Every structure is written in structure tokens, then in C-alpha cells.
Amino acid sequence: MRLSLIFTALLRTLWCARPGHSIHNPIIPGWNPDPAVLRVGSEYFIATSSMEYWPGIPIYRSTDLQHWALYSHALTRPEQLQLNGVPTSAGTNVPCSLLSFVADIQTGAWAPSLSFINGTFYLTTSVRWTYDPVAKVWPRVFWVSSADLKHWSDPVWSDPWGIDPSLFQDPNTDQVYLNLMAPNNNIDKLWGIYQCEVNLATGRCVGDYYSLWNGTMPHTADARPEGPKMLKHGNWYYLMIAEGGTDELHRSTIARSASPTGPWEPAPNNPLLYNGKFGFNNLTVQSTGHATMFDTDRGSWYAVFLARRNINGSSPLGRETFLCPVDWRNGWSVFNNGDPILLNPDTKPASTPAPFVDTFSNRSLHPSWYQLRTPYQETYTLGRNKVSDSPGLVLHPNVFSLSDRDVPAAVLRKQTSLNSTFSATLLPFTDTGSLGVTQSVGISAYLSELQHQDIGVTGCTDHAEMMCIYTSLLNNGTTEYMQYPLKEVESRQTLTLHIRAQPLQYHLGYSTGISAVKWLASFPSSWMAVAPPDWFVFTGAMFGLFASGNGVPWPHSAPEVGFQGVREVYHPEDIPDYDRW
Numbered sequence: 001m002r003l004s005l006i007f008t009a010l011l012r013t014l015w016c017a018r019p020g021h022s023i024h025n026p027i028i029p030g031w032n033p034d035p036a037v038l039r040v041g042s043e044y045f046i047a048t049s050s051m052e053y054w055p056g057i058p059i060y061r062s063t064d065l066q067h068w069a070l071y072s073h074a075l076t077r078p079e080q081l082q083l084n085g086v087p088t089s090a091g092t093n094v095p096c097s098l099l100s101f102v103a104d105i106q107t108g109a110w111a112p113s114l115s116f117i118n119g120t121f122y123l124t125t126s127v128r129w130t131y132d133p134v135a136k137v138w139p140r141v142f143w144v145s146s147a148d149l150k151h152w153s154d155p156v157w158s159d160p161w162g163i164d165p166s167l168f169q170d171p172n173t174d175q176v177y178l179n180l181m182a183p184n185n186n187i188d189k190l191w192g193i194y195q196c197e198v199n200l201a202t203g204r205c206v207g208d209y210y211s212l213w214n215g216t217m218p219h220t221a222d223a224r225p226e227g228p229k230m231l232k233h234g235n236w237y238y239l240m241i242a243e244g245g246t247d248e249l250h251r252s253t254i255a256r257s258a259s260p261t262g263p264w265e266p267a268p269n270n271p272l273l274y275n276g277k278f279g280f281n282n283l284t285v286q287s288t289g290h291a292t293m294f295d296t297d298r299g300s301w302y303a304v305f306l307a308r309r310n311i312n313g314s315s316p317l318g319r320e321t322f323l324c325p326v327d328w329r330n331g332w333s334v335f336n337n338g339d340p341i342l343l344n345p346d347t348k349p350a351s352t353p354a355p356f357v358d359t360f361s362n363r364s365l366h367p368s369w370y371q372l373r374t375p376y377q378e379t380y381t382l383g384r385n386k387v388s389d390s391p392g393l394v395l396h397p398n399v400f401s402l403s404d405r406d407v408p409a410a411v412l413r414k415q416t417s418l419n420s421t422f423s424a425t426l427l428p429f430t431d432t433g434s435l436g437v438t439q440s441v442g443i444s445a446y447l448s449e450l451q452h453q454d455i456g457v458t459g460c461t462d463h464a465e466m467m468c469i470y471t472s473l474l475n476n477g478t479t480e481y482m483q484y485p486l487k488e489v490e491s492r493q494t495l496t497l498h499i500r501a502q503p504l505q506y507h508l509g510y511s512t513g514i515s516a517v518k519w520l521a522s523f524p525s526s527w528m529a530v531a532p533p534d535w536f537v538f539t540g541a542m543f544g545l546f547a548s549g550n551g552v553p554w555p556h557s558a559p560e561v562g563f564q565g566v567r568e569v570y571h572p573e574d575i576p577d578y579d580r581w
Helices: 002-016 096-101
Strands: 036-040 043-047 056-062 069-075 108-117 120-128 140-146 156-161 163-169 176-183 191-197 210-213 226-233 236-243 251-257 285-295 301-309 319-329 332-335 356-358 380-384 391-395 409-414 420-426 440-448 451-459 467-475 478-485 495-501 505-512 518-524 542-548 561-570
Touching: 036 108, 036 285, 043 108, 056 108, 056 120, 069 120, 069 140, 108 226, 120 163, 140 163, 156 176, 156 191, 163 226, 176 226, 191 226, 210 236, 226 285, 236 285, 251 332, 285 319, 301 332, 391 409, 391 542, 409 440, 420 440, 440 495, 451 495, 451 505, 451 518, 451 542, 467 518, 478 518, 542 561
Parallel strands: 108 163, 251 285
Antiparallel strands: 036 043, 043 056, 056 069, 108 120, 120 140, 140 156, 163 176, 176 191, 191 210, 226 236, 236 251, 285 301, 301 319, 319 332, 356 561, 380 391, 391 561, 409 542, 420 495, 420 561, 440 451, 440 542, 451 467, 467 478, 495 505, 505 518
């Protein structure tokens, strides 16, 4: 038996190392929480949350479980996802005293699940437009369907309301069940895991709606049983859920039953996944939970789940997607052999990715770029600059800025490395006039409308005839703003803006022509993870390109603004397995 276990573990390791690399976590870096996985033959697909960003619900593809590429987005049309005015998911103004009455204070689209039912792919998710406890706009559940995981239908809205939905088809009866986190009623709002058999075409419950299983922690108004995922293995049905919220107490637990409707027997080795039991502030990897199990085309088992990388106590990149092996012992699953989740379980370091370069020369924007909320007017075009006649991203600024709950003229992409340099070169515009004091164009290290750190170009406040580089450090209600006049020779050269992101600190700077970077401002990386009191962070750091009239319409006589290219260079991360800095 001992030799058999060793041989099985060796096969698993070799399988992971097929392309020459063993598993290095996170497998999808940058904020990609709530991963749901589906195997299609020898291909694997993971869907993650998108919150207030557009398009909604990214789907990644892999053939080796280590290298993942963005494959599609499930929600790409306004009729699928409306996010107008949605507050950021990096915060909430719900007082702590009211949190027990609210299922989840996240907004936008989150917690997807993937299923393959009767020859069709289904993606379920939940959406909330506001978390105002007075307005009582509760999260709603819906699903979309697809034949190819790229082109998705209009939504089918479910009967129950709640969050974290998933569809499960019983392989014995072909009945389809909706499992979700929902309240017991509209008065007590005691949240738990609920289920009903559903009609996929109408979203209506066609069977009884009832409480399924509420996990292993005390079932009180503060309980957080969520993220139900069901599967059948052998003679048993398994129901895995997340518990403990999404911070340091986050974990995954499991139960089994002879029927998809229960009753459920909890596993003797719960929690399956909980790095907190090895020390809350000890290991770098924390907040492990919201897992989905799956088997490979070779018969091995794995789980994907969310986790944070703590850097000196905070997590600038938010909740990322991780992977670990799964074994079955005596009818129960064992995650990672019962050991804590580490970043690199072997001694071979992960390779540094090649730089990301975008010259905006294609007909459409690279799919890794996002907008804030559902756009209702054109905020950018890809075309040729009027001055240089070169390709670029031309922004169409409006009155909104990154500090507004609307759709600014901005595109953003996830920061995927804790050690990188993001550089963006502006389109020339000096020959068509100068910017006014309310007009700005620049780049941002962005977390929310409450927390973004910008460097850009604007008209100088004290020198109307001059252009200024400015830095703006917005930190949850406090602002540090500085202007630096550009010399005439600088204003006529190519201008590049830079963000140097390091594990403990960010720096903002600029360069002209081929000159060295002039660094002007810095701030701690913890700013990209910390919200005001009674607020919470559900997303992670983004790099953004923006232009704004800052409360004033962009003048018709103002110059055309935008960017001729972006280059993001990745440096070795060398993050320790223990959060000691």
C-alpha cells in the first residue's frame, strides 16, 4: 500500500510537470477570485468573478493546469449585465452592525459556476447593483448558456434570490438542481445553502425549495456558508462549500450523501482547505477557500480555489486562483495531502513571464483590458493619431474621473505580478493645443474610486501657458496632489509614464525621449489592499489608462489624447512562503 501511494504521488507530480514545470501558485495571478473549473476532454476552463468591471466573468483555458490563457468573457452585452452606477466592490458603507442582515456586500457579477448539461454549457452567477440596506436591492441569480464557451445567451433569471449559484445534473436521473447561498426568509435573513430542482429554460423551481446543508461552523446570523459545488464520485454525492467569510477564516468543507437532496454527512477531516489553522499571520498564502474539485483526463484529481498572497500583512493583488492535488481516502477527499498551501512546493523557481506589449494596432482592444461598469457611450477608439498618424488608443474623455461611480474614459488591466513595471507612452498632442487645468490624461494604480494613485499630464494651475506632470495619491479620503511643470523641450518629446510596482512599495514617474525615468512619488503597497473602516476589499490592483474632464465636458477645441503603446515588464518575484519582511 505504501509503495502504491508513493507511485500515485509520483505520477501526479510527473503529470503536472508535463510541460517542464511543476505547479507554481497562483496559477492565475492577479485578482481572479471564486474560480469554477470545468474539464472538456483534455482541456480545462476556469471562470472567475469580475465585480464592477466590463466585460463580465472572464474564462481561462489550459491544457496542462499550469499555463492559463484568457479564452473569453461570458457577459459581453448590456442585456446580459447592467452595471450602471454600481459601487466599487472594494468597499461598502454598510455599518458592521448591519452586516448580519446582508448576504454579501459585493457588487457587480461574481461567484460563477460552470456546468455541462445535455450537450450545452451553462454559466451561473449572481449580480447585485447596490448594497444599500435601505433600498434593499438583493443579489439575483441567473445563468447563460453556450455551445462553445465563447458565445453566450441572454440571461435566464432564477426563482430564488441569493449568491454563489451552481447547477448540478444528477447523472442517474438527469434532474437538474440549483444550489445557492440564500436567506431562510425575508425577515430573519439567516443565510445558508438552499436547493431546488429547476427548469433551465424558465429559471423556475419545479421541485421543493429547501435548506440543504449549512456547514460545520455555528449557524448564526454571522455564518457564511456559501459557494456550493456538487459532484458525484463513486456511489456518493458530494457537496463542497466555503465557510468563514472571505478573509482569514475562509475555508472549504465537504459533506456526502446517497442522494443529491441529502441528508448530508460532514467529512471527518473538515476543513479540507484552511491555511489559517497553520497560523493566521504566519504563511504567505491565506484566505484559502471557495474550492471546486475536478478530475483530469488521466484520472487524477485536483481542486482550484481562491487565496491571497499576504505581503507584510496585506494583499495588493487581491484574491487569486490557486491549485492543489486531491486524493481520495476511504470515500473522502484530502486536499494537498493535508499540508498547508505553499507558493512553490519544490525548489525550482517559477519562470518570469515575457513582457506584455500592446501597440493598439489591432482592430479590437486586447481582451485583458476592462472598463469600469457597463459602457453606454463610446469612451475610446483604436485608430490613427491626428498629429503623428500612428496607431494608438484614442480616448474620448467625459466629465467622469476614476473617482466617480460611472463610466470614465478609461481602460484597465489586472496587475498580475508583485514585481513589475507598467509603462505607457502618450500620443503626441502639443501641435493641436494644450490641456486646460481641468483636463487630464494619465495612468493609474487603481483599486477603487476611493483608492487610486495617478500620474498624468494636465494644464498647470499657476502657469496657464504650460503643461504639468502631476501626481495624485488618493488614499480613502485623503489626497496628496503635486504638479511639476514640463520644460518646453520636454513637452515636445515623446512622453512615457511609469508605475514601478514592488512587493512593499509603488513608485510613479515619467520619462521623455530616451532619458532616464524621473521618479516623483511613492506609496506603500498596502494602500492597494486597505479600505476605509467598515469597508471591504473584494477586487485587487489594476493598471489603468485614463483621460478626464474632471467634472467638466471635454472641450471640442481640446487636443486629442490617448496612448500609442503600453509595455509591462515582469521582474522575478521571489516571494517567501512565510509572511516575514
